[in-house]
Amino acid sequence: MSRKRFKEEQIADFLRQAKEGMPDKALCEQYGFSITTLRRWKELHDGAIRNKLKKMESIAAVVYLAIIATSVLLAIVFDKVVGVLFIFLMLGYCVYYIVQFRKVSGLFISGDNVFLSRRGLGASNAFYLFSWIFVILFTLFIISSAAVGVFRG
Template sequence: MLKIDCEGMTSMSRKRFTDEQITEFLRQAKDGVPNKKLCEKYGFSVSTLRRWKELHDNVVRNQLEKMESTAAIVYLGIIIASLLLTIFSHKAAGVLFTLLMPGHCIYYIVRYRKVSGKFISSDNVFLSRSGRGANNVFYRLSWVFVFIILSSIVYAILT
């Protein structure tokens, strides 16, 4: 489970709920429990729940940005290595090294979907990946690359 650090609280304020409890509240909100009912049951305000959700969104957003920067380095590394192998070695070596790309693309797609789906109700998952602010270049590039590889395989089989 994802832990949320409630930083930004003044020294005067007392932390009433642990990070595990907050995570449980957010999970319940994701599962469809109305915000007002959660707040009444556990004794916190709707604005506090909104603040916790925003903190969580920032954590998820930071994870996705870190994944994207890591993916950029990996994609660039694979492309450069395959080009260098093609130039300085046999072309087959570069092609074989390029075959690592679909595996990494699928791995990246699975991780991205897992991280972006945290605490999002199942009916809104598509919107979280395709809506405003969800333009992750490497997620889309991974899908394009997987589609191209699958199309190439189908073409090779049919001809």
């Protein structure tokens, strides 16, 4: 097996420079590696990020299911108010998931396309969309409840 010519930190720096807009050909000439090698590094990096996003999605599935099941169980066993209060945990996790998803997906794309990471890479991740929908609906519910309370008293 051949010895690696570049350390992982150097490769990460090369990928960062490429992501920031340095032309591939200039980068390869400056540091002395081929465009094929750079493409391979990019594919490995992109694959690692895709795997991280898939892992986040599978963890989110378990967490969301657990929160919903626990909330329903608490509402049945104790009181509906107890079950509803547990939904605040869902809101917290939704916000956490949105932040983490945007951070990880931001690693995947180039710096000039930051808008894509804010959208969630086209928002093809179901839990990313679910989290946004939940946060928006929760916020609308709180606003409408506050408005009804103001008009009543």
